[in-house]
Amino acid sequence: MNAFNALHECDAAQQPAIATVSDELIASLRGRRREFADLGQLPADVVQTLRELGVYRALVSARYGGVETSPATFLRLVERLSEADGSVGWVASFGVSSMYLASLPEETLAKVYAGGPDVIFAGALFPPQPAARVKGGLQVSGRWKFGSGSTGADIIGVGIKVDGDQGGLPRMAVMPASSVTIERNWDVIGLQGTGSHDLVVDGVVVPDEWTFIRGGKPSLDTPLYRYPSMAFAAQVLAIVGVGVARAALDEITRMAGGRASITGAPTLADRAYVQSEIAKAEAKLRSARAFFYEATDDVWATLCAGGAASVKQAALLRLASSHVARIGCEVAQTAFMLSGTTGIYNDQPIATYVHDAMVVAQHAFLSEGTWQSAGRVLLGLDTPPGFP
Numbered sequence: 001m002n003a004f005n006a007l008h009e010c011d012a013a014q015q016p017a018i019a020t021v022s023d024e025l026i027a028s029l030r031g032r033r034r035e036f037a038d039l040g041q042l043p044a045d046v047v048q049t050l051r052e053l054g055v056y057r058a059l060v061s062a063r064y065g066g067v068e069t070s071p072a073t074f075l076r077l078v079e080r081l082s083e084a085d086g087s088v089g090w091v092a093s094f095g096v097s098s099m100y101l102a103s104l105p106e107e108t109l110a111k112v113y114a115g116g117p118d119v120i121f122a123g124a125l126f127p128p129q130p131a132a133r134v135k136g137g138l139q140v141s142g143r144w145k146f147g148s149g150s151t152g153a154d155i156i157g158v159g160i161k162v163d164g165d166q167g168g169l170p171r172m173a174v175m176p177a178s179s180v181t182i183e184r185n186w187d188v189i190g191l192q193g194t195g196s197h198d199l200v201v202d203g204v205v206v207p208d209e210w211t212f213i214r215g216g217k218p219s220l221d222t223p224l225y226r227y228p229s230m231a232f233a234a235q236v237l238a239i240v241g242v243g244v245a246r247a248a249l250d251e252i253t254r255m256a257g258g259r260a261s262i263t264g265a266p267t268l269a270d271r272a273y274v275q276s277e278i279a280k281a282e283a284k285l286r287s288a289r290a291f292f293y294e295a296t297d298d299v300w301a302t303l304c305a306g307g308a309a310s311v312k313q314a315a316l317l318r319l320a321s322s323h324v325a326r327i328g329c330e331v332a333q334t335a336f337m338l339s340g341t342t343g344i345y346n347d348q349p350i351a352t353y354v355h356d357a358m359v360v361a362q363h364a365f366l367s368e369g370t371w372q373s374a375g376r377v378l379l380g381l382d383t384p385p386g387f388p
Contacts (some may be wrong), residue, residue, distance in 0.1 A: 008222055010070070019053045021080045029084035033352060036087050036193025040186050046088065047120070047152035053077070055095040057117035061102070061220050064113035067117060068224050071232060072296045075239045082243025082326030086356030087193030089243050091149040093236035099229045100157070100172070102218035108209045112155070112207035121174070122149040123157030124199050125214065131160040137207040140173050144199045146183065147182065151195035156180045158201055158210070168385045169215045173206040180204075190355030215386060223303040231317035231388050234365040235296065238321035241328030241360035242292070245285055248353035253278060255339060274338055281331045288327040292320040300337050307343040314388035315377035322370040325361045332357035 023319050029046070036042055042050075050056065056076045060066025073097065082089025101112060101121055112119055129142030157172040157178075165171060181200040218225040256268035256278070268274045295316045299304070299309045336343045336354040343350040360366070373387040 010300070021053065021077065021084075024335050025049070026080075026084040029081075029088055030349070033087075033349075034347070037352075039090060039317065040184060040192060040197070041151040041195030042088065042091055042149075046295065047091070050081075050092050050095075051086075051118045051120070055092045056098070056120050059098045059224065060113065060117040060119075061109075061184075061222070061225075063220075064109065064117050066098070066113075066117040069220065070300055071224070071235070072293060072300065073225055075235060075293075075296065079243040079246075079300040082190050082240045083247045085193070086240055086244045086353070086360070087191050089240040090191050090194045090237070090360075091152070093240055094120075094122055094149045096140055096232055096236045097123070097157075098225075099218075099225070099232060100212065100214050101174070102220045102225050103212035103214070103216045104174070104219065105209050106219045119155065120149070121153075121155050122147060122153035122155045123172065123174075124148075124150070125157075125159035125172065126172055128159035128161045131162050131173065131206075133163070134205060136205045137171060138205070138211065140175070140201050140204050140206055140284055142201060144181075146196050147199040148194045148196040150177070150180070150182055150197065150199060153177045156388035158199060159214075169213050171211055173204075174210045174212070175204050175206055177200070178223045183217060187358065188332065190352075190357070193231070195312070212382055220340070221247060226303050226308065227299060228309050228314040228388060230386060231314045231321070234318055234321040234370075235292070236327040237363050238292070238328075238366055241325045241332075241357050242285070242289055244353050244357045245328035245331040245335075248332040248350055248357070249281055249285065251349050252335040252338050253352065255342070268338065277334055277338060281334045282308065284327050285331045288320075288324040292324045295320040311377055311383075311388065314384075315374045318370055318388045319374040320373075322366045325363075327360040329357045 002113065054067060055077065057066045058069045062068045078089050078093045081092045098121065101109065124144035124147040131138040131140050138160065139162055140158065150156055155174055155251060156175045156177050159170050160173050162171060179201065183200055184197040186195065186197045188297065215230045256274055281367055299313050302309055302313065332354045336350050339350045342348055346353060372382050375381050377388065
């Protein structure tokens with residue numbers, strides 16, 4: 001079976017697709033961006049909308065009632081939601097967390113999804129905190145940063161260190177959201193509505209079977225769960241920047257056709273430098289996006305044909321993610337520069353887009369070190385733990 005047929009049959013075997021994101025929903029979410037930023041999180045009704053769209057069941061195993069969709073399908077869903085608002089896309093991206101949970105024992109997974117597949121799992125990993133062995137499991141205490149989406153979560157995971165662990169990939173402890181205190185201190189320039197506050201836990205005992213190694217071998221064995229999980233974690237964040245950049249480029253294109261200069265100069269659309277910059281930005285974004293999805297589909301086809309993703313394939317996923325996040329940031333900045341003084345106002349969408357795209361590109365998964373690590377793989381050298 002060739003790779004194309006394997007990919008087609010693998011996708012065809014899936015359950016019905018997750019819901020389509022309508023233009024009406026995009027417009028509604030865009031109209032509430034200021035609300036999200038002021039709240040510092042997504043309101044409960046928006047989180048419920050994400051549930052109904054299938055965001056949180058998309059990557060859940062079919063045996064637990066999930067869709068078990070392809071990585072590209074999930075990425076396109078996050079990309080589309082990010083066109084409405086970067087914070088919405090960012091929170092939706094953590095539907096990928098069900099891939100982490102797949103490293104829990106099967107008996108625990110059955111308990112996680114006993115009430116259905118639409119379980120929201122969020123959390124924070126760093127800095128991992130020491131967890132002492134006590135009767136009943138591991139006693140967890142500490143504070144963790146960047147708990148994106150935890151304000152709407154059902155269960156929350158935090159990073160821990162346990163005596164006897166051999167280092168390498170970190171361990172997470174999973175507990176009910178009610179066991180975690182969320183300290184509201186998310187005060188940033190972009191992605192303001194993600195609710196990425198600090199998480200505080202005080203003496204919660206977590207059974208061993210409710211802990212897992214993030215990025216460790218999953219308990220489930222289907223093509224989806226053989227997809228490189230750490231690379232996927234980078235991809236779902238990077239694609240937020242693509243959606244935001246698309247929205248920024250569409251916005252400046254719309255503005256350019258109708259905005260006349262206060263000095264009497266031609267409209268933006270009639271200026272040669274604007275025409276050139278719009279064309280360059282369009283080419284850059286489309287090219288980076290094409291590489292991103294090409295790398296995704298290549299790995300998926302290999303898995304669907306019964307193979308395993310190579311180190312090089314996984315490294316290309318990481319490389320394409322860092323690249324597209326950087327390009328998304330550059331394209332949003334181009335739109336901002338072309339907007340002139342209009343773009344500097346807080347109620348102007350382009351101001352929001354450029355800040356959101358900048359924050360995406362700052363994430364550690366998409367950092368400068370990714371380029372070096374990917375280069376080492378391409379050159380046949382050893383790589384740091386956890387990459388790709």
